[in-house]
Amino acid sequence: MLDAFFHGFELLLRLDIYFYIAAGLIVGMFVGAMPGLTTILAMAVLLPVSFKLEPMLGIPFLVGVYKGGIYGGSISAILVGIPGTGASIATTFDGPKLTRQGKGRKALEMALYSSTIGDTISDIVTLLLIGPIALIILLIGPPEVFAIIIFSLILIASVSSGSGIKGGIAALLGLGLGLVGTESIDGETRMTFGLSALSGGIPLIPLVIGVFALPEIFDAVESRAKSFISEHVDLKKTGEPLRWHEFRKSIRTILRSTALGTGIGMVPGVGQVVAAFVGYAAAKRASKHPETFGKGELDGIAGPEAANNAVNGPTLVPLLTLGIPGDNVTAILLGAFVAHGLRPGPQIFNEQGPLLYAILLSIVLANILFLGLGYLLLKPFAKAIQLKKAYLIPVIVALAFVGTLSTGTASDLGIMFVTGVCAYILRKLKFDLAPLVIAFVLAEPIELRLSQSMLYARGDILGYLFIDRPIASVFLLAGIAWILGMIFRRYRRHRRQAG
Amino acid sequence: MKLTRILGNLALGAALLAPLAAHAQYPERPITLVLPMGAGGSHDLHARGITSIVGDILGQPMVVKLVPGGAGMKGTKEVADADPDGYTIIFTHNGFDQIVPQTRDAGFDPLTSFVSVARINQAEPILCAPADRPFKTLEEFVAYAKEHPGEINFGHSGNWGALHIPTMQLINATGIDVNLIPHQGGGPALQALLAGEDDIGYQFATGARDHVKAGSINCFAVAGDMALEGDPDFAELPTMTSLGYPNVSFTMERIFMAPAGVPEDRLEKLRNAFAELIENKSFQSFINNIGEKVVFQSGSDYEAKRPDRIEEYRMLIETVGSGGN
Numbered sequence: 001m002l003d004a005f006f007h008g009f010e011l012l013l014r015l016d017i018y019f020y021i022a023a024g025l026i027v028g029m030f031v032g033a034m035p036g037l038t039t040i041l042a043m044a045v046l047l048p049v050s051f052k053l054e055p056m057l058g059i060p061f062l063v064g065v066y067k068g069g070i071y072g073g074s075i076s077a078i079l080v081g082i083p084g085t086g087a088s089i090a091t092t093f094d095g096p097k098l099t100r101q102g103k104g105r106k107a108l109e110m111a112l113y114s115s116t117i118g119d120t121i122s123d124i125v126t127l128l129l130i131g132p133i134a135l136i137i138l139l140i141g142p143p144e145v146f147a148i149i150i151f152s153l154i155l156i157a158s159v160s161s162g163s164g165i166k167g168g169i170a171a172l173l174g175l176g177l178g179l180v181g182t183e184s185i186d187g188e189t190r191m192t193f194g195l196s197a198l199s200g201g202i203p204l205i206p207l208v209i210g211v212f213a214l215p216e217i218f219d220a221v222e223s224r225a226k227s228f229i230s231e232h233v234d235l236k237k238t239g240e241p242l243r244w245h246e247f248r249k250s251i252r253t254i255l256r257s258t259a260l261g262t263g264i265g266m267v268p269g270v271g272q273v274v275a276a277f278v279g280y281a282a283a284k285r286a287s288k289h290p291e292t293f294g295k296g297e298l299d300g301i302a303g304p305e306a307a308n309n310a311v312n313g314p315t316l317v318p319l320l321t322l323g324i325p326g327d328n329v330t331a332i333l334l335g336a337f338v339a340h341g342l343r344p345g346p347q348i349f350n351e352q353g354p355l356l357y358a359i360l361l362s363i364v365l366a367n368i369l370f371l372g373l374g375y376l377l378l379k380p381f382a383k384a385i386q387l388k389k390a391y392l393i394p395v396i397v398a399l400a401f402v403g404t405l406s407t408g409t410a411s412d413l414g415i416m417f418v419t420g421v422c423a424y425i426l427r428k429l430k431f432d433l434a435p436l437v438i439a440f441v442l443a444e445p446i447e448l449r450l451s452q453s454m455l456y457a458r459g460d461i462l463g464y465l466f467i468d469r470p471i472a473s474v475f476l477l478a479g480i481a482w483i484l485g486m487i488f489r490r491y492r493r494h495r496r497q498a499g
Numbered sequence: 500m501k502l503t504r505i506l507g508n509l510a511l512g513a514a515l516l517a518p519l520a521a522h523a524q525y526p527e528r529p530i531t532l533v534l535p536m537g538a539g540g541s542h543d544l545h546a547r548g549i550t551s552i553v554g555d556i557l558g559q560p561m562v563v564k565l566v567p568g569g570a571g572m573k574g575t576k577e578v579a580d581a582d583p584d585g586y587t588i589i590f591t592h593n594g595f596d597q598i599v600p601q602t603r604d605a606g607f608d609p610l611t612s613f614v615s616v617a618r619i620n621q622a623e624p625i626l627c628a629p630a631d632r633p634f635k636t637l638e639e640f641v642a643y644a645k646e647h648p649g650e651i652n653f654g655h656s657g658n659w660g661a662l663h664i665p666t667m668q669l670i671n672a673t674g675i676d677v678n679l680i681p682h683q684g685g686g687p688a689l690q691a692l693l694a695g696e697d698d699i700g701y702q703f704a705t706g707a708r709d710h711v712k713a714g715s716i717n718c719f720a721v722a723g724d725m726a727l728e729g730d731p732d733f734a735e736l737p738t739m740t741s742l743g744y745p746n747v748s749f750t751m752e753r754i755f756m757a758p759a760g761v762p763e764d765r766l767e768k769l770r771n772a773f774a775e776l777i778e779n780k781s782f783q784s785f786i787n788n789i790g791e792k793v794v795f796q797s798g799s800d801y802e803a804k805r806p807d808r809i810e811e812y813r814m815l816i817e818t819v820g821s822g823g824n
Contacts, residue, residue: 044538044563048551051785138694182568188603189569196576196606200568268687322693323709324686331539331686335547341788345709448683455680456652456696 004349008357011056012365020057021366024064025373031065032072033381035082035209035403039069043332050336055355059336060362066329067119067312067370070272074111074305075381079104080396082213082403086204087272087308089437090280092212094293094300101296102240105382109242110250110301112374118258118306119313120367125262126313127360133314134321137266139471142452143464147475148267149442149449152274154479156281158486159290160432167435170426174436177202178443197411204441206404206416211437213400214420215427220393242298250302253283257303261310268326271315272308273441277434279307316363320344320356525585525765526559533589535574537567540684541705541791545619545753546590548785549776556772556779570659571595572605579607583758585765588616592661593752597805598812599659610806614766616755617773618796620786623727623750624665624701625736627711627718629692632699637719637742640699644675653677654688654697661751662688662701665722667819668747669739692716703751704733705790723748754801770798 024046031042043065050058073084078095091111098107126133140148153171160167180191181201192198257279264275283303284293293300316333318324323345325331337344348356404416423433453472457464466473532550534542543565550561566574575595581587600609626637634640644651653670656662658681670677680697682688689706691697693715702718704727710716711732718733724740727733739747755773757766776782777795786793 040538044543044547044565047544047547051548051551138690141691141694141696182570189572196573199576200566200573268690269683318690322690323706324690325539328537328539331543335539335544335789338544338789339548339785343705343709343790346713346715347709452680452682455678458649458678 004353005357007354008359008361011354011358012361017057017060017362018365018369020053020061021064021362021369022373024061024066025068025366025370026377028065028068028070029072029075029374029377032069032084033075034072035076035084035205035399037084037403038205039066039073039085040328040332042069043329047332047335047339051339055337055340055342056358056362058340059333059359060366062333062336063363064366064369067309067366068373070309070312071112071115071370071374074115074301075108076399078107078111078301079381080213080399081216082396082399083208084403085272086208086441087276088304089208089212089273090276090304090308090434091301093280093434094295094297096216097294097296098298098301103296103298105240105378106242106246106298107301108378108382109375110247110298111305112371112378113242113247114250114254114257114302114306115309116367116371116374117254118261118308118310119370120364121255121258122262122265122310122313123360123364123367124313126317127364130317130321133266133317137268137314137318137322140267141469142449142456143469143472144475145267145269146446146449146453147472147479148264149270149274149446151475151479151482152264152270152278153438153442154482155285156277156438157435158482159281159284160435166429166431170431170433171435171439174439175443175446177207177436178440179447195411197415201444202415202419202440203412206412207419207440208437209400209404210416210419211423211433213396214416215424217393217397217400218420218424246298250299253279253286253299253302254306256282256286257306258310261307262314264307265311265314266317268318269445270442271327272311274438275311276304276308277438279303279305316360320348320360321346323348525768526557528586529560529562530557530585531564531587532561533564533566533574533578533587535566535571535589535591535595538565541622541703542590542592542753544789545791548789549590549619549782552779552782552785553772553776556775557768570599570603570657572599572603575600576606578756578758579612581758583760583762585757585761585769588755588757588769589613590753590755592754593750593808594659594661594664596754596756597809598664598816601809601813601816602659610809612759613756614759614761615798615802615805616757616766616769617798618752618754618794618801619773619777620791620794621750621752622661622703622705622791623721623723623725624662625704625707625718625721625727625733626665626669626699627692627702627707627716628699629695629697630715630717631695632717635717635719637737637739640719641673641675644673644677648676649678651675651677651699652680652697654680654682654691654700656685656688656701657681657683661685661749664749664815665701665739665747668722668749668815669744671815671818672744672746704730708732708790723750755798766798773798 028039031037032039043062046065050062070085070087073088074091077083077088077091079099081092081096083089083092095107098104157167180198183190189199260278260282261275264270264278280300280303283299284290287299315326315330318326319330319334323343325334334344342352404412426433532546534546536542546563550563554560566577578587578589596609634643653666655666662685682691685702685706688700689702692700693710707716707718711718718736720739720742721727721736722739724738726738727736757769774797777793
């Protein structure tokens, strides 16, 4: 193995690899920063390019597109409040507020540093522990995925701000919206109200733009766009860089989120979106001043950004060791492998060891390029938002519409508009809409994993859970314990206040 | 240098004027290729390789558009409703073309809404089980399943998916009682076999190969009546027909279709382009690299057998009911 590893290292001693990684990163950042142009789509379109390159160039190139894309998604999330990808939804809680306080540049830097740190640590962990991680992945079946999602939801809900009842209603709404479209088992269409546009389900990007960006625009119109801008946006200071003492405060958050993201990366089909939310929730929970979250907190950037990038390492493991892609991104990477006659799977480490280690090492090295390029591109991105104040709202409107349209069909505009109006009304009624989006994203995996678990249990749910699936039962019990703990603490606080 | 530039400009000018020369030059703009599934599957991979070559043959790029959802019916309906001008075609499989529309109100009739352009290849499902299970042949499996009714977890790729149909055919043919577990595609079904959560399930040769070599799963039989001749690992695998189950015969066929009513000359042009594609060296090496094979059938030949197939699947659907769960 060590021999293969060092041979792999030798394969990396050529410059053109880094050129292709850099090209991939730049393309990815621009695509990711455009709302609606998803990283997955960019990778699929660029896949034939990798067919024409040798694997040692083509695969790192696609990995570059992927890494750059996730960071690009955070750029638009921070600057204009429109998440470029699902992974950067949690970044919109604090990002745009930091931009309005004139801290856009600081937020972008925080996102860059936490992303690269999270990514690098998780890649190195993956490289060193690929065998054990592969074993763990086979232990995570439908009941475990279900239990881990439920546990994550409880964790996220326990730190959500505002009324618990309203949060619950928003989550139920999100679950309902998430079930619209195709039933996960039968493929039957349901709850589409006869609209064929909904037969594939409500698309994520129009919904997210509708929920997060449109209400802001309506708010701006309502409060007279001009005064909104001059009151809330101090664009002159947007250029101020992040200071060391500000970054230092977030180091713990970054490391915590990296660990969480690496763990969640082992759970198939959950990935970046959940990791980002859990990273945010955990950061808020551990904070000495949780009340600043959602109002422009740099830690609120570091939490989700480190977590969503830390997912990257472990998601490669089932692809490399079993030949089974866990999501669309790894499925496209699989395409890049097999087009060159390399079939990832149990044999590849014996047959193609040096090449595989070289590719894995290039993924680690890509993070260094990522840091450098991200830093260089950060200034123009931060500057772009310093355009004349009066243009900001039209730019957000244009991005919202273009982003929605670029997903494909005109009906998505309608979906964005309807969700936008509903979201605006709900926000006026003081609903926190984050639980809605989380529940929307998780509705399908919850339903699928629950129905699969029930089928495996063959009617004996408790027996199956506690005898056959100890890991799942631990997570479910931990979730229940967490809820009881919260109730108990609240009760004690009440008694203390009363007495 | 200068001369080539002039020539280039002339060519460009000719290309720009060409559309004016009356309905002669199809295609004159890019062709949209709809895939009724998400990114990253085997169809997506095939499409990326094919479009990068067939575009050169047609003289216009072919652009992939992914329209997943509704068990493939969202994208299929979109093409059924599209203008039959030859600028929108679909890359699908026989399950989405001939089976799923019969299980629900899809809003179109496969026979009157589509016409075949080409079949590129096919893949036969093979029946596999984790290596530690007590059955090592199909016969032993059927006997074991009859002794333990309802206890076998039989995984498949989702209802009416490519691995579900031969599963239902086998259950029908043997009368065994199993616990069906749907997964979202063949990959997750393979993972459940490797993890030992499922006791048995179909896979395609490309997915199963390395795991058989690694000793983690065993394969018993291939669906249909054609052995996988020339396959380095599965050539010896018995066919379902040879084992006495001729009705377990589903083969997934990757097909290109156009909306019905596309002008005859344009359909001809598309069919010829695909016939030329399969002779193309870089296409052949691409298909070889991804572990598949070319099993070409011309659009007109494929079209001729569709009505019988649709009827055959209608009867299968009637016998197995609404998905068997």
